[in-house]
Amino acid sequence: MLRYTIKRFLAMIPTLFVIITLTFFIIRLVPGGPFSREKQLPEQILKNLEAKYHLDEPLWKQYFRYLGDIIFRLDFGPSFRSRVFSVNDIIARKFPVSFQLGIESLFVALLLGLTFGILSALYRNKWPDYLFTGISVLGISLPMFVIASLFILILARWLRLVPVAGWGEFRYHLIPVLSLAWPYMAYITRLTKVGIVENMTKDYVTTARAKGLPESTILVKHVLKGSLIPVVSFLGPAFAGIVTGSMVVESICNIPGIGIEFVQSAFNRDYTVITGITVVYATLLVFMNFVVDMVYALLDPRIRYK
């Protein structure tokens, strides 16, 4: 297990190297540069800017400079758009916001999703099942901007419970957390329900029932563990996705997170910001997949012994 863990850890390095390299070159192949403007810059001004950011050097030299900065100094370079904040500054400032929002949302999604999923399975084809299935269908089918706008309308405009948008104390979190959690909650509800329903018909459940175990014990001790495997595999990428920010929710709820920064940096051709955020996202994704594998092994001994 230790050897496997180390091997998996080391495998992250070439993966990240490939991602950095691909992002570096692909973004430079896209038409338009960081300094293309509707009002064209005079040639001299453009030269000054390119010299400041080393864009006047051959591409291979830029690449090795960039790679060296990342490897030796963990420095993602200056942002082309922000003249004060470096990419490290931007990530350090914005990632925690998205991370916090993501964690809160994931917690809400898990709490509600598992509850709804279990209730749905237990009351199969009865009204709680219809209600929670309905909620999850809405969560999956409605676009995020509609969900967020609906929450703004209901919670902020009609009920006046919370402010329309912004970030800070708890009252600002309610709308973005609910909006972001909703689709994830919907998936978790569905996966939980399907998992439980499937497992309830398995032989080992019949055996447990025959032994006279109470339904609650069967559910908690036996069924739930096996039923949650699909939920766990969903949680790995979901975690990486949710904590790296949602452009839609961050934009609608005016949250200073990394999600909106990533999208804007792509539009602005802010090469260094794009690559920096991609590396953070990729690292998280690779790491979370690794964590999921470990959790799998804990949940299902068969996987451990394979």
Next chain:
Amino acid sequence: MKRFLMLSLAALVALSGCGKKAQTDVLRYNNGTEPQTIDPAIMTGHPEFTIAIQIFEGLTSYDPKTLDPIPGVAESWSVSSDGLVWTFKLRPNVTWSDGTPITAQTFKESWLRALDPNTAAEYAYQLYVIKNGEAYNAGKAKETDVGIKVIDDLTLEVTLENPTPYFLQLTAFPTYMPVPMHVVKKYGDKWILPENLVVNGPFKIKEWLPNQKIVFVKNETYWDKDKVKLNQIEFYAIEDNNTALEKYLNDELDWLPTVPTDRVDEMLKHPDTRVAPQLAVYFYRFNVTDPVLKDPRVRRALYLSIDRKYIIDNILKAGQQPAYNFVPSLAGYTPFIGEKENVEKAKKLLAEAGYPNGEGFPKLTILYNTSEGHKKIAEAIQQMWKKNLGIDVALENQEWKVYLDKQAKLDYQICRAGWIGDYPDPNTFLDMFVTDGGNNQTGYSNPRYDELIKQAARETNPKKRMAILRQVEEILMTDLPIMPIYFYVNILMWKPYVKGVYMNALDLHPLKEAYLEK
């Protein structure tokens, strides 16, 4: 279960507090986005300019009503008879917010910093009107060659390349604002962080929460502080127009810089909505190197056969003005108005060009950047050309930077464009179509046009200069490398209790004398 729900709701209400907060002494202004910088020498965008005019002051500043230049750090000025040498007299005892005096030397050093190639300021070209400004920016001249001279602590002499009648407008522009060099030298690029920042405007920054808000408070060291009425301003960075509007309607904002396009209709009926002409024009570029579009008859036929009023009344719906010329309405300038719509004449011209009833006309493409508004206009024009001239055009939308790239490389046939003036003068519009001008982007070239632009730059008599610029516009509207469509308007909202602010063509709002009357 019911009890649980009730308890949850009660807890939620208790934790969240009330969405609406009573604030009577603070102006809450949505500035639309997070500023890229607040260094006036480096900034280029409108949200940044809006911040700069609150916390910095140049030799001149803007009149809030007309945006005419009024005395700022300079209390008076004079200009030589050839229009080349400007002498500014600075107010005595003007200081930075840390008490350091502001002198003529401060301006000299600040301007040289903006021109320094190592600063890489995008708007350094605004200072190219100063003698040897461009050469210094290119590293081809020394500091001492630049036409900025300190006569004494309170006297600054500026020598220009050409007489520049709008020079006083420029001295109010952010690139010309002074920067505290003693702080810049100490902190480098980080001098603008709130903990380091010193300013010389009516307000100073108390708090800066990136991507959230910037809080300004009255600058007690400002020379004209008695006129400053607001104690605090909050500039929000809400990018989503719909969210900002909801916040405004929920009384969480007092000022909205724009109204979402899809709600213009509804908001125009709102009493807080204000509309004013903007110093900006929406137009289509023709690639005159294209085999079909190089024929001026074709271009004129296309120009004559669109119904601008239809576009304004049915698509834009906010009182924009149809454009038959290129320069928006400006004091002191009589524009050259081009021909109005004339479908019969358009058909005739197209027939003369070899395409009677549009027969044999190759399928052209209109390029635009992805946006619902541009798409609707392009579709309307596509229909009009089909109906009026019998020709088919295709539409192509591209992401912003790809569109800019194609436009700059002349990799298009017809493409949409917009142009916003930096200062209220026809030159900011007309000098773009000189041969090989960076912003020309049509392939157009007319030696007479180029000559007149140069002549206008040399002309010292303002009236004669305007007459020359009118001739330039006449050539433009005769050759038609572009097709003006409409002049923009600013649509914004502010609460009725916000006083001392005015609509203007540059949409710049100095808040020095603004106040709240609640």
